[in-house]
Structure formats: structure tokens, C-alpha cells
Amino acid sequence: MNDIKDNVDRALDEIGNNQNVYATGRVVRVNKYNIEVSGLNDVSFYEAINVADKASGYIMGIYPNKVIVSLVHVTGEVVPGDLVYALKKEFKCQFSLDSMGKVIDIFGNDLIAGKRFEKLVEVPIENPTIPIMDRSPVTREFLTGITGIDLMYPIGKGQRQLIIGDKKTGKSQVALDAIVNQKEKKMVCIYVALGKTKKEVKDIYFELTKRGAASYTIIIASFNDELPTRTYLTPYVATSIAEMFMMQKYDVLVVFDDLKKHADVYREISLTSKKTPGRDAYPSDIFYTHSRLLEKGAQHIGGGSITMLPIVETKSGDITDYISTNIISICDGQLVLSAKNFARGEKPAIDYGLSVSRLGGSVQTSDMKKVGTKLRRELLSYLEVRSVYELANIDEMSKELQKKMKDGKVILNKLKQYKFSPKSKEEMKSDFAFLFDDNANASGTNDNGSKEQGNGDTNKNTSSNDSGSSNIEGEKNTSGDSSNSKEVKQGEQTKGTEA
């Protein structure tokens, strides 16, 4: 009896002191998506908050007589004086296990159907880092079906491989190719669209559905016209979802498209909340923003893994700007796409000199590693020699050099591959078997080349081989090159539609 009386008394006291047992406060200032609230005293950092029926968010700053709330979901205009409720629990997002094949947001909505999922689970925005001792080595191959990647810059399950390049160089396409190639491989794929247009996202959704890849893919989207705070949180929440699968021993692929946009959004939020800017006006913790996200890409000791393919867009081919180098230094390698190669028709437009895989052969099977290391060495040395000897007379070159120039052209042609036309390991190996024919002299290589290609499945191989040999006759062949590439592309296109 006394207890009840005490409680009522305390409640009355608190109301008298302008406090409230239900932890409510009032909005006193609105600065875009950051609001200042007074009267909320008994709260914790990252607690979930509702503003009247208009908005929700979380506490991102607690001060002696005010709190700062970051809004992530707004349906009506928030004005000073609005009532604010602290929900007494950590801010979390929602996810439904029915999300496969759907385009979703981080609040449990099916965006294509335009409705909320029925069965939802709560996902934390971020989990603690995966401890060093809970990781195992990255050794299992992850095949993209793209020759230039699987042979020379291989990706392993649990690896973080950056895809970087200018606008319109096929960055997203490489990621989509990788997703499509996971059919029947028991991978869960999560495509995270950050600040993209709705049109772009719908395109990707249709592409994946058309290729039968939707059944194992979740598209998590935050659009460019949504709150920056939402775009900022989306990759973290997507990673928490991926971790959920990893802990259930699934292998997960996560694509972030793209993190440059994410960095820009975070810069906007930081400057809005008046943090001191650093290099290029990004906040000092921009590295940590991405490092803690990408460190979740791992081979877990329990058996599951998260493979990450973050994408970064560059300007005029410069991969040495601040954000790019930050992310390069976090990832386990980068696949650089070059606008120049793209224009030449060398697709995928991989810049083989600048691309790196830090795990290299340790994620390849020994047969792939054998072909891959040889191929990479031959190609890089050809590309280097080509730039120096471009004007030299081919007849006066040493035998070794002549062969190198000839093989190099063949290699470049065989690396061309049209979109959505994955190759198997066997096809890749047989394409480059000619590199191991040591007895062949310069002319012999050619015969061997065509013989080996007889095993290949389409006429495109022959045409590329022809182009290889015919090109060698001429000294310079920019025009020859482009016409040949067109031929190849057509060949591959046919193959693509057949498949």
C-alpha cells in the first residue's frame, strides 16, 4: 500500500518538476534531420525515439540539459514543441525472412509490393567487431565467371574486393555478373543500393529476376531522395542481416553500390551536425566509417562467410583520391575498371596493371592458380613491353620479344567477355592452355592456339584467335583492333542470349 503511495507521490513530484515517468520531452530546435529535445533525462545513447506520430530516430548525443536525436524516418513535418517519446530500448531496424527476391528497405517494407512484411525480426544497426580469433583464413574460391577475375585477380569467400572506376565503366555489371554466377551455389546475395535512383534499382531488380538470380538475392535500397541518415545506416543494417546468415553457416555475398556516395552522405550529416571537417571536408572518422563496415567481411570460424564487393566511383580515372585510397587500404584487393579499355571494347574493362588481389593464389584451386599466375605474368610483361616497343620494328626484335608481342594480343582478345556470359573454370583453363606450350616457336603457337580452340564451344574463339594472328602482321592496328572486338562482341552476344 505504501509502495503505491510512494510511486504516485514520486510521479506527481516529477510532473511537478516538469519531468515525466514515461520519459517524454519536447522538440526545441529542428536542424534538418537532427533535432534538439529538452526534458528527456533518463535516456541512453542510441535509444529509440518517436516524435509524435511524425518521425522516428535515435539518440546520438546526450548533454546536461538537452539531447540530440537523429531522425531516420519522417512522415510529417517536425516542429518545435512536438512531443517526443523515448522508447526505453535500443534503436533497431526490421527485416523479414521473406525478403528473398524482393526490393526492401531497412524498416521491413517490401518496396515493389508497396507494403510491410508480416513476420519481422529486429536487427541491430551494428554488431560488435568480429574478433581476430573468431576468423579463419580465407581460402575457399568465390567464382564470378569472369575470366580476368577468376584467373588473375581471384576472390575468396570472406574476401573484400573493391570494384573501382569511372562512371559507365561497368562496375555494377561486374557485381551483377558475380551474383548471377552464384546460381545453385548456395550463396545468399545481398545487393545494397546506396543513394541510387529508383529507376536504376528497378532496372537491377528486373535484370536479376530475368536471369533467375532473384530467388537467392535480396536488394536493400535507399534512394537518393530519402533522408541522408537512412542512406548512412543502410549498409550497416545490411551487414547485420548478412551476419545473421553467416552465423547460421551461410555463405553471403554483399555488394555495396556505391561507397563514394555513402561517404558523401556521411560528410553531409557530419557537417550538418557541425563536426570539424578534415581532408576534402570529410570528417576525420571517414576511414573508420568504412573500415568497421568492411571488417565484417570475413570467413567465420563457424563455417559461414561474408564476401564483400564494395563499389567506388572515381573521377577521370583517378584512384588516388582520398576516399578511394581509404577504401583500397581497407579491402583485400581492388579491381580497377578503365574508361579507356571500355571505349576500346575491351570488356570487362579491367585495368590489369592497377588491379590487385592480396589473397591471390591462396583462394584458387591449384589448376586455376597455375594458369592464372602464368597468365598474369605474361600479360603484365606484355603490357609493359608494348608501351615501350610500340614504335619498334617487329622484325628486328628478338624471338622472345616477338612471341611475347604475339601472345599478348591473343591474351587480350581471349579476356574479352560480354555481360551475363559466365565461363566455367574448364573453359577458362582451356582458353589459356596455349601459354604452357613451351616447344612452340612464334609461328607454332598459332597452330596450337587454334587447335586448342577447336575444343571451345563457339566461333567467337576462332575469330578472336584470327584477330590475334592477323594483327601481328601489321605494326600498329588500332583500327584492326576495334573491328575485331566488334566481331568478338557479337559472337559473345549470341552466346549470352543462348544461355
Place this chain on the structure above:
Amino acid sequence: MTVGKIISIFDISIEVVLDSNDVKVGDILQVQGNEKYRFEVVEISNTSATCISLETTRGLKKGAPVELVSNGIHVEYSDKVLGRIFNSYGIPIDKQGFDSTEKRRVDHATTSLQELNIESQILWTGIKVIDFFAPLQKGFKMGLLGGAGVGKTVLIKEIIHNVYTSLNSNAVFTGIGERSREGQELYAEMKESNLLDKMSMVYGQMGDNPVSRSKAVYAGLTMAEYLRDEKKQDVLLFIDNIYRFIQAKAEIATELKQILIGNGYPSDMASEMSKIEERINSNQNGSITSVQAIYIPADDLTDESVQTIMSYMDGQIVLDRKIAELGIYPAINVFNSTSKLVDVEKIGERHFNLVEQVLKTLTRYNELEEIITVLGIEELSEEDKMIFYRARKIRNYFSQPMFVAEAYTGIPGQFVKVEDVLNDVENILSGKYDDMDESKFLFIGKVS
């Protein structure tokens, strides 16, 4: 006993209202009865303390009572550090249990001029390009500079492989703000090759908060000092990557709303670096040789923090993206790489002259390359042609198959003696190998 309660929280910075006079800067506080929430005091007034959070602030409640735990971060100061792997706060993370013998606070005095010992001997690494252009000495600080993804970590691992295994002394590896995957791999590799029992590791990796990343170096230093002063050893201290220390400091300074200098670096960057680098020295007890990887943000070698770190180094090895692009590894820019040992009195006349000659040849090669892109090789004089071909051979010769990169290159690693390097370079320059194809010099040990 509680010393106060929390009144404000913003990211990693926490304000505590004090009701006690016992709290000093550097002390460790924690939320009463909850080890998850621990803070270090960085600023103090007579009524309040500003703290930075060691782990997390998520879920931390305003008004929570706070107690004093210790007078600073302590790490193990005994033989028990060997073979173990710790976090920045000195807590073992290898899940093997731990009984502490003796602990010491991580901040300690720098070496005095009186204690400092600078006499020493050359330490050959077996890596051609380093031994030739930028040789190491016991007690040296060698900076390993490179932008993102040009091979710093591989090179540091190769040095560990070659020097640590052949020197047979103790080593400390400090991972700051780098990949956890690599931390796991190094630990596993060392364990597998039975090298772990003479090594301790400290990790504050890139997934950790800035406070953890800024503290790892102190823990590593304290362990290295133990091995030098108490065990009288020649200690190898590897730091990968010291730039991340300044980066973490910058993040903390921003959170504490301090005034920053250009590019967002903290204003006390140089003095904080001095407190660390001046502890890494040799004294009458033993030596500390350190190899420190230095990340170059945005490939900008003139970056203020990079320049600050460089001023403490006895030598520098600069990795270059343009060379990596050619497929030549280690991708070292020989024009920027040097050490204090490159001196006639220290490495001898022959070695010194060869370095000069090679640099001269390669400089001419760079000039010729520009001419060739316009005119072609045929237009060069006979002498220039000769220089051109020999320079390419030398450039290729300084590539090397590395033990730790075997999985990647498929070629077994090679340890090359410096005498062999000098002979080979002399022979290439004198024209003895003019008939050999330049590709024969790529990824070999010595010329056989």
C-alpha cells in the same frame, strides 16, 4: 567506490560530474559493476572529467554512476607476453587463459641521451633492393612508405620472415588500424612455423574504435621495452601501421572538439609522435630495431602526418604505385629509398659507388623512356641504347620472389646475399650480361 556520474555522451566522448578529488588525467573509470563501459580520463576540472570510451558507448545511460578502476592502462611486464596475442589494453585475446605476474603502466619515459646507444652492426635482410639501396642497422628505425595496396604489408612480412627467423631474437608485432584478417593470418603462420614462442603480438585493428587504435602502440612498446631491459635482448619491433595511430588521434581530437590543423590532423601530432619514437631506442641493455609501415593517404607523400613520422626515421623505403603497375615487386622506388648507412665509411667504397652508378643509369633511363615514346628506340645513340637495355635489366633484377608471396606468385622465395647483389649489379653494368634477355632477370634471386 563511485567518483561521480555521467552527464553527457557524444560518440566516444563522455562527461562525468565528479564528487571526488581522486581522479587524475590518464585514470581508468568504469560504469559501476559493468566492465563493458570503461573510459580513460583525458581532461579534468574541479567538478568534472572529460573521458574517452575504451570500448563502446552504445546503450550507456545518462546519470549512470562511475567508479575508479586504475591509474592507467597496464600491460603484462613479464615473460608471459611471449607467444601471446593481446588487444590494445593488454588483455589476451587468444582464448587461452592468463595469470599475470607483473604489470606496468603503458606510458613510460623516453630514452635519455645518457642511456642512448648508437653503435651497431648492419642487419642484412636478404631482400636485394633493400640491402642495396637502403640497408638496415641494428637499432634503426626504418620507415616503409606506400599508398594503398602497393605491398607494404607483404614487405613487412618478408622482413619478419628473413630477419626475425635468421636473427633468432625476440620480436613484437604491433598491428594498428590494419586488417583483422591479416592479424589472424600472421598469428596462424607464426604458430605453424613454430616461431610464436619468441614473439608477442598486439592488435588494435581497423574495426576497433579510435581509442583502441591509438593505444595499441603503447602496449607494444612496453612489451618491447621489457624484452630489451629485463631480458637484455636485441628486439625487433614491427609496427603496421604507424600512420593509423595519428589517424586515430585525429578522430579522437575531432570528437573532443579540439582545434585541428590542416587536413584534420591533431595539433599535438608531433609531440605525441615524439613520445613514442623516442622510446624506440637502443640502450646498454639491448637494442630495439623497428620497421614501421607508413600509409600515405591519397598517395600524397607531402602529407603533414607522413612528413612528421618520417622525421624520426633512419631510413626509408618508398613503395610506388607506378612500379606496382608494371608488375615489379617489391614495388620500390629506388630514387626515394635510402638509409643513413649509404655512406662510404659505412658500407664501403664498392657498394657506395655501385649505388651511385645504378642511380645514374636509371635516371638516364627515365629520360630515355620519354624520348622513346616520341621517337622510338632506333633513334637512340649506340651508347644510350646500351644504357637503356642495361637499365631495364637492372630494374628487372631488383624485383624478387618473396617467401611470403609464394602463394601469390607461384615462385618460391629467395634470400640473396649482399655480395651476390653487388657482383650481379657490377656485371650488368659492365655489359657481361648484354646477351641475356631482360625477362631472364625478372623474379630471380642472384644471376646464376
